[in-house]
Amino acid sequence: MSKCPAVTIENVHKSFGPVRALRGLDFTIQRGEFFGLLGPNGAGKSTLINALAGLVRPDSGKLAVMGYDVESEYRDARKRLGVVPQELVYDPFFQVRETLRFQAGYFGxxxxxxxWIDELLDALDLMDKVDVNMRALSGGMKRRVLIGQALVHKPPVVILDEPTAGVDVELRRQLWSLVKRLHGDGHTIVLTTHYLEEAEELCDRIAILDHGGLVALDTKADLLARGISKTLHIHTSERARNLPPALADKIKRITEDYIELSFSLSEDSVMEVLDTIRDAGVHVIDIRVEEDDLEDVFVQLTRDARQ
Ligand SMILES: Nc1ncnc2c1ncn2[C@@H]1O[C@H](COP(=O)(O)OP(=O)(O)O)[C@@H](O)[C@H]1O
Ligand SMILES: [Mg+2]
Incomplete structure (x- = not known):
């Protein structure tokens, strides 16, 4: 059991009536990974996370956390998992510290x-709110408590479902510093986010879901390398004329001393493009290449999946 993955997802299906929320998902998340789970709204991310937490029962397939089956070994699996839910769910009559104590008690x-509760309250800037009732907290403050709740039993696997949706910059910063620390301490982190630049900055490996299926699962570097296009910004000594039609088609903008070209990574090389421009008698002064970022790749992949 020592080498088992942090999260095992085996051919998991789940429908809500006619909606097929998960369609045979099958992948693993290794221990110590900082894993991104991305996908458009309705892709099935929360359903998968809720299934891992035992809140949603899959129609078929198997799920395990640190080798413990989520259904047949529920308590062992749940103990090793901390989930920051997308929805703000809380008991309005509990105070902040009580909420964390109660959650800890649930895990014995x-x-x-x-x-550790003190450390969490401090890291989440909740120290002056420990005696406040949950219902009296602002949305951002409630989210802080939910983050604390997810971490109170120091679970080896931490899943954050859109933790920064609608939160202020300060909480984002605090959250990332806490999560990076946990990752540094060896925790496996699974992050769902709408902010692709967050995933691009933090995650080593990324799964992209769409309509309940896996569209891509790759390292961040390999996903970025799938970028379909590059943009080439070229500074020229004079306006480029007489460019061959194949190249002229790729021009997005052209002025007296500048050309912006968009071209396909698989079909063209930067060198060939430059040679063609030089062959047309234009002196190239400077170039800058801009590659697709994660957002571009994400849009391309989820669009392809719909066609
Ligand atoms: N409890 C539920 N009852 C009915 N439909 C649901 C329920 N939960 C999720 N769905 C549907 O399942 C699909 C996936 O939803 P969800 O997992 O929340 O996606 P995501 O988190 O990626 O935005 C959506 O079409 C959603 O409307
Ligand atoms: Mg969701």
């Missing part, structure tokens, strides 16, 4: 967890 933890 008592007084020994107090120092």
């Amino acid at each position: 933890l008592g007084r020994e967890v107090e120092p």
Whole structure:
């Protein structure tokens, strides 16, 4: 069991009436990964996360956390998982510290967890709110408590479902510093986010879901390398004329001393493009190549999946 993945997802299907939320998902997340789970709204991300937390029962397939089956070994699996849910779910009559203590108690933890609760309250800037009732907190503050709740039992696997949707810059910053620290300590982190630049910055490997299916699963570097197009910004000494039609088709903008070209990564090389421009008698002063970012790749992949 020592080498088992942090998260195992085996051919998982789930429908809600006619909606096929998960269609045979099958992949694993290794221990210690910082894993991104991306996809447009309705792709099935939360359904998968809820299934891992035992809140949604798949129609078929198997799910395991740190080798423990989510259904047949529920308590062992749940103990190893911390989930920051997308929805703000809380007990309005509990105070902040009580909420964390209660959650710890659910996992059989008592007084020994107090120092960690203090650390969490401090890291999440909740120290001056410990005695406040949950219902009296702002949305951002409630989210902080939910993050604390997910981490209170120091689970080896932490899943964050859109944790920064609608939160202020300060909480984002604090959250990422906490999550990076947990990752540095060896926790496996699974992050769902709408902000692709967050995933691009933080995640090593990324799964893209669409309509309940896996559209891509790759390292960030390999996903970025799938970028279909490059944009070439070329500074020229004079206006380029007499360019062959094959190249003229790729021009997005042209002025007296500038050409912007968009071309396909698979079909053209930067060198060939430059040679063609030089052959047309234009002196190239400077070039800058701009590659697709994760957002571009994401849009291309999810669009392809719809066709
Ligand atoms: N409890 C539910 N009842 C009915 N349909 C649901 C339920 N939960 C999710 N769905 C549907 O399943 C699909 C996937 O939803 P969800 O997992 O929330 O996607 P995501 O988190 O990627 O935005 C959507 O079409 C959604 O409307
Ligand atoms: Mg969701």
